[in-house]
Amino acid sequence: MVAYQEQDITAGWEEILSKDKYRLMISEVSANYPDKKSIFVSYKDIEAYSIDFAMFVLENPDMCITKGKAVVKGLLPPTWDGKDQVNLRITELPCDAKVDIRLLRAKHLGKLVAVEGLVRKATTVKPRMIHALFRCARCNAEQWVEQTGMLLKEPVMCTNTEGSCNKQAVRFIIDEKESKYIDTQKVEIQESPEGLRGGAQPERLTGFVEDDISGIITAGNRITLNGVIRSVEKPDRDKSTVFEMYIDVMSVEFEQHEYDEIQITEEDEKEILSMSKDPNLFDNIVASISPTIYGMEEVKSAIALQLFGGCHKEMDDKTSIRGDIHILMVGDPGVAKSQILRYMSTLAPRGIYASGKSASAAGLTAAAVKDDFGDGRWTLEAGALVLADKGLACIDELDKMTPQDRSSLHEAMESQRISMAKAGITATLQCRCSMLAAANPKFGRFETEGMGTLTEQIDLPPALISRFDLLFVLTDKPDRKRDSNLSRHILGVHRRGEIRQIPEDAVLDGVNVEEVREMTTNVKPYYDVELLRKYVAYSKHVVPVMTDEAVKIIQDSYLRIRDIGRADGTITITARQLEALVRLSEASARLKLSTTVDAEDAQRAVRLVEYYLSSLASTNDGQWDMGAIDSGFTKKDRDRTKIVLGTMDMFGSPEGITLDELLAHVESEGMAEGELNKVLRSLVERGTVYCPRDGMYKKA
Numbered sequence: 001m002v003a004y005q006e007q008d009i010t011a012g013w014e015e016i017l018s019k020d021k022y023r024l025m026i027s028e029v030s031a032n033y034p035d036k037k038s039i040f041v042s043y044k045d046i047e048a049y050s051i052d053f054a055m056f057v058l059e060n061p062d063m064c065i066t067k068g069k070a071v072v073k074g075l076l077p078p079t080w081d082g083k084d085q086v087n088l089r090i091t092e093l094p095c096d097a098k099v100d101i102r103l104l105r106a107k108h109l110g111k112l113v114a115v116e117g118l119v120r121k122a123t124t125v126k127p128r129m130i131h132a133l134f135r136c137a138r139c140n141a142e143q144w145v146e147q148t149g150m151l152l153k154e155p156v157m158c159t160n161t162e163g164s165c166n167k168q169a170v171r172f173i174i175d176e177k178e179s180k181y182i183d184t185q186k187v188e189i190q191e192s193p194e195g196l197r198g199g200a201q202p203e204r205l206t207g208f209v210e211d212d213i214s215g216i217i218t219a220g221n222r223i224t225l226n227g228v229i230r231s232v233e234k235p236d237r238d239k240s241t242v243f244e245m246y247i248d249v250m251s252v253e254f255e256q257h258e259y260d261e262i263q264i265t266e267e268d269e270k271e272i273l274s275m276s277k278d279p280n281l282f283d284n285i286v287a288s289i290s291p292t293i294y295g296m297e298e299v300k301s302a303i304a305l306q307l308f309g310g311c312h313k314e315m316d317d318k319t320s321i322r323g324d325i326h327i328l329m330v331g332d333p334g335v336a337k338s339q340i341l342r343y344m345s346t347l348a349p350r351g352i353y354a355s356g357k358s359a360s361a362a363g364l365t366a367a368a369v370k371d372d373f374g375d376g377r378w379t380l381e382a383g384a385l386v387l388a389d390k391g392l393a394c395i396d397e398l399d400k401m402t403p404q405d406r407s408s409l410h411e412a413m414e415s416q417r418i419s420m421a422k423a424g425i426t427a428t429l430q431c432r433c434s435m436l437a438a439a440n441p442k443f444g445r446f447e448t449e450g451m452g453t454l455t456e457q458i459d460l461p462p463a464l465i466s467r468f469d470l471l472f473v474l475t476d477k478p479d480r481k482r483d484s485n486l487s488r489h490i491l492g493v494h495r496r497g498e499i500r501q502i503p504e505d506a507v508l509d510g511v512n513v514e515e516v517r518e519m520t521t522n523v524k525p526y527y528d529v530e531l532l533r534k535y536v537a538y539s540k541h542v543v544p545v546m547t548d549e550a551v552k553i554i555q556d557s558y559l560r561i562r563d564i565g566r567a568d569g570t571i572t573i574t575a576r577q578l579e580a581l582v583r584l585s586e587a588s589a590r591l592k593l594s595t596t597v598d599a600e601d602a603q604r605a606v607r608l609v610e611y612y613l614s615s616l617a618s619t620n621d622g623q624w625d626m627g628a629i630d631s632g633f634t635k636k637d638r639d640r641t642k643i644v645l646g647t648m649d650m651f652g653s654p655e656g657i658t659l660d661e662l663l664a665h666v667e668s669e670g671m672a673e674g675e676l677n678k679v680l681r682s683l684v685e686r687g688t689v690y691c692p693r694d695g696m697y698k699k700a
Contacts, residue, residue, distance in 0.1 A: 002052040002053075002055075002056065003056075004053065004056050006067065008053075009053075009056075009063070009064055009067040009068075010067050010070070010071060012046075012049060012050065012053045013064075013067060013068045013071040014071055015049055016041065016045055016046060016049050017039070017041075017068075017071055017072065017075060019045065022039060022041065023075070025039050025040070026039060026072060026075050026076060029076075029086055030076050030077055030080060033084060033086075034084070034212075036212070037084075037085070037086055037087055037211065037212050038086070038087040038088075038089050038211070038212050038213065039072055039086065039087070039088050039089065040089050040090075040091050040251065041068075041088065041089070041090050041091070042090075042091055042092045043057075043090055043091065043092050043093050043094060043097075044092055046090070047094070057090070057112065058093075058097055058111060058112045058113075059111060059112075061090075061110075061111070061112035061228050061250075062110065062228065065088055065090075065250075068088040069085075069086060069087075069088050072086050072088055073086065087211055087212065089213070089226075089250050089251040090112065090226060090250055090251060091226060091251045091253060092253070093112070093113070093114040093226050097112065097113055097114050098113070098114045098115070098116065098224075099113045099114070099115060100115075100116075100191065100203075101115060101117060101189070101190070101191050101203040101204065101205045102191065102203040104205070104229060104245060108229045109229050109230065109231055109245075110228060110229065110230070111228065111229060112226070112227070112228055112250070113226075113227070113228075113229055113247075114224050114225070114226045115189070115205060115207075115224065115225045115227075115247060116192060116222075116223070116224045116225075117189035117190055117191055117192060117205070117222075117223070117225075118189060118190055118191075118192055118220070118221070118222055118387055119187055119188070119189055119217055119218065119219050119220060119221045119222075119223060120188045120189065120190050120204065120219065121187070121188050121219055121369065122185060122186075122187045122188075122217045122218055122219055123185055123186045123187070124185070125183045125184070125185045125214045125215040126183070126184060126185070127181040127182070127183060127184070128147075128181060128182055128183075128184040128210070129147050129152070129179050129180070129181055130146070130147055130180050130181065130182050131144055131145070131146055131147065131179060131180035132144070132145050132147050132152065132153075132174055132179045133174070133175040133178045133179045134154065134155050134172040134173065134174055134175070135172065135173045135174075135175060136158040136160060136165055136170055136172060137170060137171040137172065137173055138158065138165040138170050138171075139158065139160050139162075139165050141158055141159065141160035143155045143158070143159055143172070152174075154172055154174075155172055157170065158170050158172075182210055182211045183210065183211060183212075183214040183215065184208055184209070184210045184211075184214055185208070185209045185210075185214035185215055185217065186206065186207070186208055186209075187206070187207050187208075187209060187217050187225075187249075188204055188205070188206050188207075189204065189205055189207065189223065189225065190202040190203065190204045190205075191203050191204075192222065192350070205245070205246065205247060206244075206246045206247070207225050207227065207246060207247040207248075207249045208246065208247075208248060208249060209249045209252065210249070213249070213251065213252055216252065217252060218427075219366065219386070219427075219429065220366075220386040220387075220389060220429050220430060220431075221254060221255075222254070222255040222389070223252055223253065223254055223255065224252070224253040224255075225247055225249050225252060226249070226250050226251045226252070226253065227247040227248050227249040227250045227251075228247070228248045228250065229245060229246075229247055229248075230245070230246055230247070230248050231243035231244065231245055231246075232244050232246060264534050264537065264538055268531070268534050268538075269538070271531065272531075272534065272535050272538050272593075273593070275527070275531075275535060276592055276593040281591070281592060282301075282304070282588075282591060282592075282604075284526040284527060285304050285526075285527065285532070285591065286300045286301050286304050287522075287525070287526040288525040288526045288527045288529075288532055289303055289304055289340075289343070289344075289347070289525075290336075290339065290340050290343040290344075291522065291523050291524060291525050291526075292339075292493045292523050293336045293339060293340060294485065294486045294489040294490065295482075295485075295486070296336075296340075296474070298472065298608065298611055299329065299340070299472050299474070301604075301608065302325075302327055302470050302472070302584075302608055303327065303340070303344060303436065304591065305325060305584050305587035305588055305591065305604075305605075305608075306325040306326075306327055306392070306434050306436060306587070307344075307347070307348060307392070307536055308536060308539055308587045308588075308590045308591045309323055309324050309325055309434055309540075309583070309586075309587050309590070310322075310323035310324070310325065310582065310583030310584070310586035310587050310590075311323045311543050311544065311586050311590075312324075312432065320416075321579075322414070322416050322432070322583075323583055323586065324416065324432065324433060324434040324435075324583075325434050325469050325470070325580070325583050325584065325587060326413055326434060326435045326436075326437075326467060326468045326469050326470075327434075327435070327436050327437070327468060327469065327470045327471075327472070328398070328437050328438075328439065328465065328468040328470070328471045328472070329436075329437070329438045329439070329471075329472050329474060330438075330439050330440075330441060330457075330458055330471065330472070330473050330474070331438070331440070331441075331472075331473060331474030331475065331476075332440075332441070332445045332474065332475055332476040333440065333445075333476075334476060335474040335475075335476055337396070337438035337474065338396050338438065340436075340438075341353060341394040341395075341396050341436060341438055342394070344392060344394055344436055345392065345394040346529075347529060347532065347533065348391060348392035348533075348536070349391065349533045349536055349537045350388065350390060350391025350392065351388070351391055351392045351393075351394060352384045352385075352387055352388040352391065352392070352393050352394065352433075353394045353396070354384045354393070354394070354395050354396070355395075355396045355397055355400075356395055356396060356397040356398045356399070356400045356401040356405075363383050363384060364383045364384050364385050364395075364405065364408060364409070364412075365383045365385055365386065365408045365412065365418045365420070365429070365431075366383050366386060366418060366420050366422075366427075366429055367383060367422075368420075368422040368425060378422075378424060378425055385409075385412050385418065385431040385433060386418065386429045386430070386431050388431065388433040389430050389431055389432055389433055390432050390433065391433050391434075392433060392434050392435075392436060393431075393433045393434070393435050393436070394435075394436045394437075395435060395436070395437045395438075396437075396438050397438065397439065397440065398437040398438065398439045398460065399439040399440055399442075399458060399459040399460055403461075406460070406461070406464060409435075409464060410463065410464060410467065412431050413435060413464075413467040413468075414467055416430070416431055416432045416433070417429065417430055417431060418430075418431055435468075437468070439458055439459075439460060440458075441457045441458055442457055442458060442459050443457065445475070445476070466574075466576060467576075469576075469577075469579075469580035469583060469584070470580065470584075470608060470609070470612050471612050472612060472615075473615055489522075489523075492516075492519060492520040492522075492523060493520070493523050495516050495520065496516065496517070496520040496523055499513055499516055499517060538593075539590050539591065539593055540590075542589075542590050542593050542594070542595065543595070544586050544589035544590055544594055544595055544596055544597045544601075545595065545596055545597065546582070546585070546586075546596075546597040546602075547596050547597060547598055547599075549598065549599045549602070550585060550596075550597040550598055550599060550601060550602040551602075553599055553602040553603060553606065554578070554581045554582065554585065554602050554605070554606065557581065557606045557609075557610070558573060558577075558578050558581065561573040561610070561613070572613075573613065577609055577613070580605075580609060581602075581605045581606060581609055582605075583605075584604070584605035584608060584609070585597045585601045585602045585604070585605040586601075588600070588601035588604045588605060589601045640671060640675055640676075640679050641679055641682070641683065643666055643669050643671060644662070644666060644671075644676065644679050644680065644683070645683075645688075645699070647662060647665045647666055647669075648662070648689070648697065648698075648699055649699070650665075651665055652698065652699070655692065655696065655698070656692055656696040656697055656698030657696070657697055657698070658695055658696055658697075659680075659695050659696075659697065660695075662676065662680075662697065663676055680697060687700055688700055
């Protein structure tokens with residue numbers, strides 16, 4: 001590498017800063033100081049001047065920035081006060097200057113690097129003293145001491161040549177008012193989840209943001225910190241040779257668009273565009289989702305659409321409509337729910353996996369933690385849903401969460417933000433993510449008949465269940481043909497896994513290796529995982545618009561299902577399902593990289609929604625009733641409750657009414673004893689009715 005002398009560095013900066021855009025920045029700084037006090041120089045302009053000089057800046061940032069600041073001061077008007085500092089900040093560092101947090105080493109100390117990550121916590125902005133004015137307690141002589149780091153440095157002795165105190169131990173008094181300060185903010189970033197594979201723990205890095213760029217970072221931001229890596233001694237009582245690493249931030253770049261961190265080359269783009277023209281694209285993508293799991297075509301189809309998602313919309317009145325699709329899977333043990341969740345958390349370009357049993361509300365949303373800036377103030381630390389912003393949050397065992405922790409999901413799912421009020425901090429964090437959740441039935445296995453509605457069989461509140469766009473029940477029922485296919489598939493998966501561990505040319509007795517490979521090609525994803533992730537990231541730039549034909553299909557389906565219950569007042573479908581139809585049809589169009597939602601997309605959405613309604617909202621008489629999903633009470637349940645409460649009002653005495661009397665009256669209305677007991681049990685649980693004594697019921 002070329003070694004530059006001081007005059008060469010100065011000449012280089014003079015050449016770069018002579019451009020019109022930098023002269024304009026300098027004039028803005030001189031006119032608006034101290035509101036504006038930074039000149040932002042693009043690394044591309046340094047590289048355009050000289051590649052060797054640009055490399056020298058990366059290797060020797062401190063010397064180069066100091067010389068650059070001196071050049072900036074020389075370009076300022078003559079009236080400029082020399083004590084006022086102007087910052088020179090370099091932005092848009094190249095790819096080869098970007099370093100993962102876990103790959104930072106001793107060789108990076110003192111070098112200019114770019115580090116990407118998620119902001120875990122950011123402290124409040126505080127003043128830091130950079131030039132301290134001390135006065136000698138004996139002779140009152142003034143002495144300035146430059147301050148670096150977090151510990152205050154005092155003068156060693158008085159420098160007053162006229163006094164005699166420089167030979168004696170003296171005390172210094174700091175003049176806090178006259179000393180110079182700058183704003184500083186401490187941030188902690190961690191590696192982005194999409195860069196982690198195989199269950200690796202995300203590494204963290206502390207950074208100090210100073211002066212006019214402090215205060216712009218908040219918890220949950222996805223940012224790139226451009227700065228110099230420095231070391232600091234651990235604050236132990238004993239001196240240590242092991243140092244901590246931090247980044248002295250020079251500039252901050254915010255992520256402009258989701259999935260921008262995935263690099264898509266021109267070759268990738270050609271392959272993506274050719275993929276989008278495949279007539280079997282949807283089936284091939286479904287075949288690429290967890291192919292080791294047998295069957296579950298409807299669930300995989302829905303998850304494929306969730307991966308692409310609908311369009312987020314900002315309306316004229318500033319309200320926003322979410323485009324993310326939420327899916328809940330309820331099923332018997334051993335039907336591969338957790339396996340699908342784990343697979344999707346790695347397949348999605350930005351995925352987070354959390355288990356409800358071990359996740360708290362603070363772990364999912366945000367935690368209030370004490371910062372270590374010295375005064376122990378509280379700061380927010382982002383949780384799983386905030387880290388999954390503009391991605392996919394996979395939450396397993398949703399039913400195992402405590403009711404208090406689950407309640408934090410309501411706002412996150414519908415409004416896609418989290419309102420925090422903890423430890424004196426009131427804040428709103430973004431969590432614009434899709435949610436793929438799994439839950440187990442209360443009684444071990446899900447029964448389609450005789451055990452009541454979905455909400456009676458699962459330990460989740462109806463208000464939370466209704467926020468999911470699609471719900472799937474995965475049951476494990478004995479079926480000879482299905483069991484035969486399932487066992488063949490699972491054994492094939494294991495045999496392929498075994499063969500992958502042995503050499504290519506191995507010969508085994510009783511095993512035709514090539515035949516096994518050919519027979520088990522269906523457990524191999526149709527598309528390579530990395531290519532599919534890039535395809536999903538590329539599709540996010542497409543905003544499809546519904547055609548007239550698609551609008552008609554969706555509206556006709558909605559009205560047709562509403563008409564089913566119009567005669568007796570049953571709610572068969574709600575506006576939430578209508579919005580789900582729109583989101584699913586948009587996702588289907590985006591999957592094809594289409595700018596319009598056509599009839600095929602609308603019909604695919606209608607099929608999925610009608611499939612889940614027919615499996616979960618259908619009653620014994622063949623009707624559909626949304627009450628079975630979103631409230632736990634069907635129209636029939638409400639009618640029976642009215643009969644029981646009306647009978648108690650009409651025939652009950654001040655002491656109440658006996659069970660036998662109640663049964664005698666309701667049997668004439670067509671209610672059986674079992675139905676009466678179910679209604680009474682529900683009324684007692686809700687506190688509407690109580691038992692003054694055994695066998696007697698009275699309204700509360």
